[in-house]
Amino acid sequence: MSAQIFSRNANAILLVSIAAIVLLIVGIISALIGLYLSPWYTGVGDAIEQPVPFSHKHHVDQLMIDCRYCHSTVERVAHAGIPSTDTCMSCHSQIWTNSPLLQPVRDSYQTGEPVLWNRVYDLPDFVYFNHSVHVAKGIGCASCHGRIDQQHLTAKAQPLYMGWCLGCHRAPEEHIRPRDEVFNMAYEPQMMPIADRLALVQEYQIPVDGRLTHCYTCHR
Amino acid sequence: MQPVAPSLRRKPTVMSLLARFAWLPLCFVLVGCHIDMYDQPKYRPNRPSDFFEDGRSMRPPVENTVAMGSFEADSALFTGRLNGELAVDLPMELTADLLERGQTRYEAFCAPCHGLAGDGNGVIAYRGPLQVPTLHNDRLRTVAIGYYFDVITNGINRMYSYAHRIPPEDRWAVAAYVRALQLSQNVDADTLTAEERALLGGP
Numbered sequence: 001m002s003a004q005i006f007s008r009n010a011n012a013i014l015l016v017s018i019a020a021i022v023l024l025i026v027g028i029i030s031a032l033i034g035l036y037l038s039p040w041y042t043g044v045g046d047a048i049e050q051p052v053p054f055s056h057k058h059h060v061d062q063l064m065i066d067c068r069y070c071h072s073t074v075e076r077v078a079h080a081g082i083p084s085t086d087t088c089m090s091c092h093s094q095i096w097t098n099s100p101l102l103q104p105v106r107d108s109y110q111t112g113e114p115v116l117w118n119r120v121y122d123l124p125d126f127v128y129f130n131h132s133v134h135v136a137k138g139i140g141c142a143s144c145h146g147r148i149d150q151q152h153l154t155a156k157a158q159p160l161y162m163g164w165c166l167g168c169h170r171a172p173e174e175h176i177r178p179r180d181e182v183f184n185m186a187y188e189p190q191m192m193p194i195a196d197r198l199a200l201v202q203e204y205q206i207p208v209d210g211r212l213t214h215c216y217t218c219h220r
Numbered sequence: 221m222q223p224v225a226p227s228l229r230r231k232p233t234v235m236s237l238l239a240r241f242a243w244l245p246l247c248f249v250l251v252g253c254h255i256d257m258y259d260q261p262k263y264r265p266n267r268p269s270d271f272f273e274d275g276r277s278m279r280p281p282v283e284n285t286v287a288m289g290s291f292e293a294d295s296a297l298f299t300g301r302l303n304g305e306l307a308v309d310l311p312m313e314l315t316a317d318l319l320e321r322g323q324t325r326y327e328a329f330c331a332p333c334h335g336l337a338g339d340g341n342g343v344i345a346y347r348g349p350l351q352v353p354t355l356h357n358d359r360l361r362t363v364a365i366g367y368y369f370d371v372i373t374n375g376i377n378r379m380y381s382y383a384h385r386i387p388p389e390d391r392w393a394v395a396a397y398v399r400a401l402q403l404s405q406n407v408d409a410d411t412l413t414a415e416e417r418a419l420l421g422g423p
Binding site for chain 1: 258262274327328329332348379380384387
């Protein structure tokens with residue numbers, strides 16, 4: 001009788017090893033997904049340093065200034081518009097006129113050199129997002145920008161992954177609101193019964209035939 | 221363990237060699253991962269430029285440029301004036317929609333200083349050392365409506381021009397809404413119906 005090639009406990013070792021390898025693979029994949037979604041990787045919630053520590057909380061929540069006062073093209077064109085220095089100065093030529101924090105704005109107004117704000121939301125260049133159509137179809141600022149009226153310093157509220165965009169493009173009724181609530185930061189789409197939201201989707205002529213999830217809707 | 225007899229060891233064939241090194245081309249694929257498509261060499265709004273001296277990719281228009289269709293020198297719609305005089309009539313039909321549009325524009329752009337009711341106690345006026353005149357006096361109630369268009373377009377005193385933020389049609393909507401505001405603050409209570417008086421909450 002020839003000697004056994006494998007010892008008796010080889011069966012157990014084999015089973016344990018297979019289980020360990022499967023767990024390891026699942027673990028690595030979950031860890032990668034977790035990492036990919038984590039604020040550490042996406043930068044959600046990290047305030048970006050700016051030349052002037054502009055506070056949306058102060059201007060929107062406390063002073064109740066409408067989004068459109070500064071982002072005046074949001075209803076008309078793709079780009080919401082970073083306000084020009086002139087817009088800042090239309091108030092700050094009168095109030096806070098000596099604040100050292102606003103020196104870059106005053107310098108810009110005098111010299112014509114732009115204030116170099118740092119980008120917070122950076123979509124890939126192959127995505128063509130249009131603010132005006134979303135606003136016109138009843139998608140609120142807060143749906144993407146979160147409660148920016150509660151942010152002292154501006155940070156991303158969403159990583160802007162494609163799956164997240166598609167979530168709304170597949171089921172707009174989950175995120176739609178009446179047009180006159182678009183700029184209301186405290187409004188939640190769920191305040192409205194689903195039947196009414198479905199009616200809004202129809203009233204605002206949002207295509208539900210699948211066109212919203214075609215590649216060319218966002219990519220050209 | 222017993223050594224395997226040489227005769228049992230399989231000779232490596234070409235195919236097995238290929239299979240063993242099949243991962244190599246994968247490395248070339250991974251080397252191809254970069255973000256050129258993510259950051260394409262093109263300008264999108266507000267993007268900086270190292271081509272232009274002032275660092276801006278959004279070019280300021282040449283001075284005195286007028287965009288096609290955005291201005292006609294003899295049109296009240298764009299100038300607020302007819303034959304050099306401030307326009308007395310709206311250059312469009314007065315509708316409830318126009319007033320509603322005027323209200324949203326007024327509340328977004330004017331109310332911070334002029335206040336929601338137009339009496340000059342907006343939140344900016346409240347925070348600063350700023351005296352904002354009320355819209356409810358005889359001079360402003362009787363002035364030609366083109367005056368409001370003109371002030372929004374060109375600014376006045378310490379008020380900046382809002383021309384680049386409010387398109388001409390919307391400026392007229394605001395002017396019409398200001399008229400409605402003025403009426404709301406200066407109407408004889410006897411001319412109201414009983415229902416309307418009840419809404420006022422007074423006796």
